[in-house]
Amino acid sequence: MCWKLIDSYEYSEKEIRCLNPLSIAYIGDCIYELYIRNYMVKKYGTINSYKIHFEVVKYVNAKAQKEAYFKIREFLLDEETIYFKKGRNTKVKTIPKNALLSDYKIATGFETVIGYLYITKKFERLDFMMNQILNCI
Numbered sequence: 014m015c016w017k018l019i020d021s022y023e024y025s026e027k028e029i030r031c032l033n034p035l036s037i038a039y040i041g042d043c044i045y046e047l048y049i050r051n052y053m054v055k056k057y058g059t060i061n062s063y064k065i066h067f068e069v070v071k072y073v074n075a076k077a078q079k080e081a082y083f084k085i086r087e088f089l090l091d092e093e094t095i096y097f098k099k100g101r102n103t104k105v106k107t108i109p110k111n112a113l114l115s116d117y118k119i120a121t122g123f124e125t126v127i128g129y130l131y132i133t134k135k136f137e138r139l140d141f142m143m144n145q146i147l148n149c150i
Contacts, residue, residue: 024132032132034099038121041100041128045081046073048143052150072150075112078120081146085126088145093126100125 024032046069053068071077082097089097101122108117130139 022132029129029132034096034103034125035105035121037096037128037132038100038103038124039128040131041124041126044131044139045078045124045127045143048147049073052147075109075116075120078123079116082119082123082126084149085123085142085145088142089126093129096129097122097126 029037049069049072050065053065057065057068072081099122101118103121105117105121108114112120127139127142130136130142
């Protein structure tokens with residue numbers, strides 16, 4: 014993907030370290046869904062958007078994100094593992110009713126890694142991780 018808009022959102026190393034892991038996960042959730050949506054539009058672009066949405070929802074939920082994490086876990090660098098653990102171990106106030114707590118925590122850690130790669134502008138690394146996941150869909 015080409016990330017032209019990111020230039021207007023600069024974070025210093027200090028700012029990134031001070032961000033709440035759930036804020037990073039919030040960004041990561043959006044970026045992950047954007048990759049999945051783009052993939053599904055490319056794959057099923059000739060069908061209506063409702064059916065595309067139905068396909069996207071299969072991959073944008075706690076259980077699917079937990080499975081995505083296990084596909085990239087072996088590729089994580091030390092810094093990425095630290096951010097995964099920060100996200101996974103952050104206390105959450107609510108859990109979706111259709112998700113197990115263990116799945117939700119791993120999914121939050123996964124989203125934190127994706128968000129971390131995005132806000133640090135490690136786009137090649139982000140593309141590599143997402144391609145590992147998308148190649149299994």
